Amino acid sequence: MSNFLGSHAINMDAKGRLAIPAKVREELAQACGGRIVLTANADEERCLLLYPEPEWEILRPKIEALPNMNKAARRLQRLILGNAAPMELDGAGRILVPPTLRSYAHLEKKLMLIGQGKKLELWSEERWLAWLDESTDDDDMPPEMEALSL
Amino acid sequence: MSNFLGSHAINMDAKGRLAIPAKVREELAQACGGRIVLTANADEERCLLLYPEPEWEILRPKIEALPNMNKAARRLQRLILGNAAPMELDGAGRILVPPTLRSYAHLEKKLMLIGQGKKLELWSEERWLAWLDESTDDDDMPPEMEALSL
DNA sequence: TAAAAAAACCACTAAAAACCACTTTTTCCC
DNA sequence: GGGAAAAAGTGGTTTTTAGTGGTTTTTTTA
Numbered sequence A, B: 001m002s003n004f005l006g007s008h009a010i011n012m013d014a015k016g017r018l019a020i021p022a023k024v025r026e027e028l029a030q031a032c033g034g035r036i037v038l039t040a041n042a043d044e045e046r047c048l049l050l051y052p053e054p055e056w057e058i059l060r061p062k063i064e065a066l067p068n069m070n071k072a073a074r075r076l077q078r079l080i081l082g083n084a085a086p087m088e089l090d091g092a093g094r095i096l097v098p099p100t101l102r103s104y105a106h107l108e109k110k111l112m113l114i115g116q117g118k119k120l121e122l123w124s125e126e127r128w129l130a131w132l133d134e135s136t137d138d139d140d141m142p143p144e145m146e147a148l149s150l
Numbered sequence C: 001t002a003a004a005a006a007a008a009c010c011a012c013t014a015a016a017a018a019c020c021a022c023t024t025t026t027t028c029c030c
Numbered sequence D: 001g002g003g004a005a006a007a008a009g010t011g012g013t014t015t016t017t018a019g020t021g022g023t024t025t026t027t028t029t030a
Helices: A022-032 A053-064 A071-083 A099-104 A125-133 B022-032 B053-064 B071-083 B099-104 B125-133
Strands: A007-011 A017-019 A035-040 A048-052 A085-088 A094-096 A110-116 A119-124 B007-011 B017-019 B035-040 B048-052 B085-088 B094-096 B110-116 B119-124
Touching: A007 A017, A022 A035, A022 A048, A022 A053, A035 A053, A035 A071, A035 A099, A048 A053, A053 A071, A071 A099, A071 B110, A085 A094, A099 B007, A110 A125, A119 A125, B007 B017, B022 B035, B022 B048, B022 B053, B035 B053, B035 B071, B035 B099, B048 B053, B053 B071, B071 B099, B085 B094, B110 B125, B119 B125
Parallel strands: none
Antiparallel strands: A007 A110, A017 A094, A035 A048, A035 A085, A048 A119, A110 A119, B007 B110, B017 B094, B035 B048, B035 B085, B048 B119, B110 B119
16 A cells, blocks of 8 residues: 655646656556546645545545535535546656646646655645645644644 | 546537537446436536436436425425436537526536536536635534545 | 428537657766 | 766657537428
8 A cells, every 4th residue: 555755846837747756656656557546625725636546446435425415525526526537647657637627726837746645635836835834723633633642 | 337527628509519528428428328317406506417317217216206295305306307308419429408407507608517426517617616616614514524534 | 381490410620648859867887 | 076877857749539610401380
């Protein structure tokens, strides 16, 4: 099982192509043979999520099975399923980000790719830096988090 | 069984015709030979629902069987059954959206087609973008959803 | 029977995907 | 530490396919 760590600055070209860093590429190659799913993030941060296909196939049925007479569940389904784009790395190790996802996450030229264990996050560099500067809410932590000792 | 994912920007022409994106077309071809049912969405979002015929035939009897002394059930029946339009893709892979459905969902030129697993949703682009910007209600999440780890 | 509207058919334009070549950076060896 | 070779990243070109618009034929209605 893959375990993505660290952050990488990368550039997207005019066609919306972006080169996955070589180290990440290696991990993706063995996790999923380069077959990935790119989708929108559901919370208020407008970034994208990049899953190796096997990991996505664990998550997808859980989301599809949510009771969709509920408003919050419908929202999650529309965002995650409704933006999911399966794709493969091209010969040069690049992916093409679909226009709808590009505009959802406000991606321009300069991006950040952030390792998050089983998945990666893709941010516009500007938004990533702004997010880093945001103040943290310490209230409303789940109990598992309060018990941590870093 | 088909599994629709991702979002596509499409244009409707002056005659009310819209070209189904090639990838979706392929999925529809194998799911139902291009035979689909288009109908209204029942919740507060004014969009249309596009079902492959076999999927529709699973859903239809369930809706017909609802106990309709209940007001919400009657509403669901009138909207879903009363707007259902069976149709086939034309030679160029397009469908013709009936005028009543066009006005129900406020469809003009620019539309979004959103994959939602067993069905697709068809939105006016304007309304889809407005919906994306709506604030998220975190209350009232079903327990299955609270337990998710994306 | 004629006219209008709708459906099917056909052709052209534009965009996307695959392919290929070059430049820059990093690493390894001398 | 410097140079060479390999790998990574970048950009452009070509080819194919998808999308769009118009035209003709058929059907329906007045």
